[in-house]
Amino acid sequence: MKKIIYFLFTIMLFSSCLYEKMSHLSDDDLTWMEPYNEGDTVLFVSSSDMDTMVVREKPLHNSFWPFRENEGSSEYVANGSIKYIIKHDGKSVDGRCIIFREGNGRLYVGFTLQTRRLHYEDDTKICFDIIKIKNSVYTDVIKISDSNSSSYSVGRIANEYFIWSKSKGLLQYKYLNGDVYTFYKKLPYKKKGWFQ
Numbered sequence: 001m002k003k004i005i006y007f008l009f010t011i012m013l014f015s016s017c018l019y020e021k022m023s024h025l026s027d028d029d030l031t032w033m034e035p036y037n038e039g040d041t042v043l044f045v046s047s048s049d050m051d052t053m054v055v056r057e058k059p060l061h062n063s064f065w066p067f068r069e070n071e072g073s074s075e076y077v078a079n080g081s082i083k084y085i086i087k088h089d090g091k092s093v094d095g096r097c098i099i100f101r102e103g104n105g106r107l108y109v110g111f112t113l114q115t116r117r118l119h120y121e122d123d124t125k126i127c128f129d130i131i132k133i134k135n136s137v138y139t140d141v142i143k144i145s146d147s148n149s150s151s152y153s154v155g156r157i158a159n160e161y162f163i164w165s166k167s168k169g170l171l172q173y174k175y176l177n178g179d180v181y182t183f184y185k186k187l188p189y190k191k192k193g194w195f196q
Contacts, residue, residue: 018066020074021103025062029107032099033060033080035169039189042170044086044181051181053095053170055189057083075103082169093157097164111144113173115158118142118149131163133171133182140166 036042042053060080068074079100086093095113102108107123120126131141145161162173174180 017068019068019076022064022066022076023078023101023103023105024064025078025080025099025101025107029099029101030062030080031166032097032109033058033082035165035167036082036084036186037189039191041187041189042084043184043187044170044173045184046179046181049089049179049181050184051093052087053084054087055082055084057081077102084170088157088175091157095162095170097169111142111162111164113144113159113162113170115151116144116149116162117152118144128166131171133163138165138168138171141171142166 036055036058038055038058040055042055044051044053058081062078062080063076068076077100079098081096081098084095086095093114096111098108098110100108106121108119108121109123109126110119111117126142128140129143130137130139131143132138141163143161143163151158158176160174160176163171165171168183170183172180172182
């Protein structure tokens with residue numbers, strides 16, 4: 001009888017430590033996170049100037065570990081984001097790409113560039129455009145503009161649109177003054193070892 005009680009107690013103890021629901025990002029979902037790594041520098045050029053983008057953070061949470069890491073939540077929501085900053089005329093322009101998969105299986109995808117944001121509550125609603133920029137054709141892009149997004153602040157550096165590729169990241173953006181900045185080059189971050 002004591003063995004049964006210990007066994008039931010152990011089962012109850014472990015079951016209270018497990019997530020009730022868990023979501024996971026698929027390999028296709030993770031494509032959104034592949035263009036950049038933390039510390040990467042990306043250059044964008046206009047007809048007369050250059051902006052510098054730096055990837056500040058790239059947190060990714062896609063664990064298969066079923067045990068709760070904190071007491072507060074009984075659901076594990078897989079998620080990732082790319083947080084970046086663009087230096088433009090001595091000022092900072094903030095941006096972000098975020099994804100997370102809810103327990104019901106829907107993938108949420110969102111984009112922000114300073115004053116403009118677009119959020120999809122279901123990735124099946126995303127309609128990719130085919131866009132040619134310079135000599136390259138991109139088939140997995142979303143143009144975030146007045147037609148599908150909102151601009152939430154007028155006092156900061158605002159943009160008319162920006163173009164995000166699922167596999168390549170930020171490709172182009174246009175400020176309200178008419179200046180268009182296009183991807184020029186990515187400089188991957190290299191960690192320096194103790195011997196360098």
